[in-house]
Amino acid sequence: MTKISLNxxxxxxxQQGVSMEGGKEKKAYTKACGIIEMDxxxxxxxxxxxxxxVRVTSEFGTVIVKAVEATQGPHxxxxxxxxxxxxxxxxxxxxxxxxMPTFKGxxxxxxxxxxEPIYDSQExxxxxxxxxx
Amino acid sequence: xxNIVSDVICPFCGTLCDDLExxxxxxxxxxxxxxxxxxxxxxxxxxxxxxxxxTRPRMMQEDGTTKEVSYEEAAKYTAKILCEAKKPLxxxxxxxxxxxxxxGHSVAEAVxxxxxxxxxxxxxxxxxxxxxxxxxxxxxxxxxxxxxxVVFWGCNPAHAHPRHMSRYSVYPRGFFTGKGSKSRKVVVxxxxxxxxxxxxxxxxxxxxGRDYELLSALRVAFRxxxxxxxxxxxxxxxxxxxxxxxxxxxxxxIYFGMGVTQSLGKNHNIDIAIxxxxxxxxxxxxxxxxxxxxxxxxxxxxxxxxQYGFPFCVDLSRGIARYNPGETSSNDLLMRDEVDAVFVxxxxxxxxxxxxxxxxxxxxxxxxxxxxxTPTTAVCKLHVPVAFVGVEVGGCCYRMDNVPIESRKxxxxxxxxxxxxxxxxxxxxxxxxxxxx
Numbered sequence: 001m002t003k004i005s006l007n008x009x010x011x012x013x014x015q016q017g018v019s020m021e022g023g024k025e026k027k028a029y030t031k032a033c034g035i036i037e038m039d040x041x042x043x044x045x046x047x048x049x050x051x052x053x054v055r056v057t058s059e060f061g062t063v064i065v066k067a068v069e070a071t072q073g074p075h076x077x078x079x080x081x082x083x084x085x086x087x088x089x090x091x092x093x094x095x096x097x098x099x100m101p102t103f104k105g106x107x108x109x110x111x112x113x114x115x116e117p118i119y120d121s122q123e124x125x126x127x128x129x130x131x132x133x
Numbered sequence: 134x135x136n137i138v139s140d141v142i143c144p145f146c147g148t149l150c151d152d153l154e155x156x157x158x159x160x161x162x163x164x165x166x167x168x169x170x171x172x173x174x175x176x177x178x179x180x181x182x183x184x185x186x187x188t189r190p191r192m193m194q195e196d197g198t199t200k201e202v203s204y205e206e207a208a209k210y211t212a213k214i215l216c217e218a219k220k221p222l223x224x225x226x227x228x229x230x231x232x233x234x235x236x237g238h239s240v241a242e243a244v245x246x247x248x249x250x251x252x253x254x255x256x257x258x259x260x261x262x263x264x265x266x267x268x269x270x271x272x273x274x275x276x277x278x279x280x281x282x283v284v285f286w287g288c289n290p291a292h293a294h295p296r297h298m299s300r301y302s303v304y305p306r307g308f309f310t311g312k313g314s315k316s317r318k319v320v321v322x323x324x325x326x327x328x329x330x331x332x333x334x335x336x337x338x339x340x341x342g343r344d345y346e347l348l349s350a351l352r353v354a355f356r357x358x359x360x361x362x363x364x365x366x367x368x369x370x371x372x373x374x375x376x377x378x379x380x381x382x383x384x385x386x387i388y389f390g391m392g393v394t395q396s397l398g399k400n401h402n403i404d405i406a407i408x409x410x411x412x413x414x415x416x417x418x419x420x421x422x423x424x425x426x427x428x429x430x431x432x433x434x435x436x437x438x439x440q441y442g443f444p445f446c447v448d449l450s451r452g453i454a455r456y457n458p459g460e461t462s463s464n465d466l467l468m469r470d471e472v473d474a475v476f477v478x479x480x481x482x483x484x485x486x487x488x489x490x491x492x493x494x495x496x497x498x499x500x501x502x503x504x505x506x507t508p509t510t511a512v513c514k515l516h517v518p519v520a521f522v523g524v525e526v527g528g529c530c531y532r533m534d535n536v537p538i539e540s541r542k543x544x545x546x547x548x549x550x551x552x553x554x555x556x557x558x559x560x561x562x563x564x565x566x567x568x569x570x
Contacts, residue, residue, distance in 0.1 A: 009324070017172075021145070022176050024507045072289075093468060095462065096397075099446060100253065100394065101464055102397060103395040122511040125488070125491060132197030
């Protein structure tokens with residue numbers, strides 16, 4: 001299976017903001033944030049169609065999200081997951097003694113995971129914390 | 134005639150738009166429409182009307198289900214976990230009013246807790262840099278009326294502060310900027326060609342995480358010294374051109390966001406961005422401003438500032454106020470197992486903290502006070518829903534330029550629901566009883 005290495009950044013998108021205020025338990029929030037925005041050239045390298053589930057893995061964790069073509073680009077080599085619990089499964093929690101985890105600039109690997117499910121925000125976090133769902 | 138409330142304050146981002154109009158039903162009980170707000174602000178007002186809204190506190194059961202409890206029981210449980218803890222973390226405070234924050238700080242003082250706000254994962258780096266080197270800043274009104282060179286560094290207001298550009302930074306016609314966007318040059322520095330970058334006169338698409346190098350290069354270019362051929366992925370000619378463009382302005386304003394505060398370098402990136410601003414003042418007038426996220430995160434910093442002298446990461450566990458980001462900051466405390474209870478109000482660490490910190494919250498006695506269902510309420514032992522500040526109760530909020538604005542109440546909260554200030558006052562009374570004060 002093809003795997004590609006990318007640099008991950010996170011941040012706000014307007015869809016993330018609107019769906020967050022509309023309720024983080026709703027499907028719209030998963031649709032807005034349970035995604036990874038990739039450059040078309042990187043999607044080609046990964047050999048993946050738009051809107052396919054992929055596994056994102058970093059030194060710090062792993063998460064299943066949907067691969068979508070970046071709306072704000074181009075930026076080959078750079079991946080973007082909107083801020084939220086999906087991004088936070090893989091970002092670097094190291095604060096380097098100043099309080100702020102490293103939300104931007106995390107090396108990740110992406111591979112196709114077409115049959116894996118994308119959990120909603122509540123289920124994702126409860127599963128990760130070992131709580132009943 | 135339509136029942137319209139005008140001059141409503143938007144309780145979403147730090148831009149704190151104050152020109153909203155909200156149309157109510159004839160009996161004044163329901164919000165029908167929101168005018169002038171951005172998509173996010175409008176959704177916030179409309180979501181408060183959701184029929185599936187939780188209106189009573191809920192306690193998590195062993196089997197993962199929840200049980201409804203009264204506000205009195207919820208206040209007692211909250212007071213109990215805070216009083217029994219040696220070092221409780223009281224985090225959030227950015228989506229509530231200054232009045233509620235102040236009551237919360239009284240609780241923290243009584244139980245010897247740690248008070249930290251969302252700056253810890255947002256503009257905490259900026260606050261540290263400001264303490265190190267100071268900040269030449271201004272208000273948004275000054276920027277609107279004077280700034281003819283606008284820099285957005287590592288921020289994307291088209292998505293995160295949707296009305297910032299139309300109200301203050303790019304489009305409005307000000308006293309000395311009578312031609313609106315035509316009287317301004319916009320420079321965007323971002324590793325992606327964002328929607329904000331697509332509106333810019335100059336976009337420097339730097340390599341991610343190389344902000345410090347590019348800021349240093351600008352300082353070199355201002356002085357007319359030699360640069361290497363390429364810095365941070367940007368050819369030197371573009372850097373000299375950008376430097377000349379900034380120097381030629383009458384008033385430069387630099388807005389910066391998470392692109393610089395969350396990338397490696399963190400507070401040092403801000404140090405040097407402030408250095409760039411200081412340098413520009415040798416040639417013209419320049420100011421710099423952080424793009425604050427939550428509508429009252431600035432207020433939390435202000436209230437903590439005048440009560441304890443520090444804007445976030447305030448440790449009250451020793452009876453005096455201590456401040457040491459890296460030690461007294463939420464994520465460091467959680468990951469090092471240094472707190473034994475967690476109280477969250479007006480924030481969602483479940484969604485916005487690294488998962489390793491969220492796991493720790495789920496293992497501790499915990500309470501989340503939030504009008505919404507969130508990943509935080511999904512892992513905390515108790516969820517206390519409260520009225521929306523800025524929609525169902527008024528209160529003081531601070532805009533990103535440190536200007537206080539009184540938010541307005543538009544409708545009543547659902548019957549029997551408390552505001553966060555009322556709930557905190559109940560908790561404070563219980564804590565005082567428990568501590569025998």
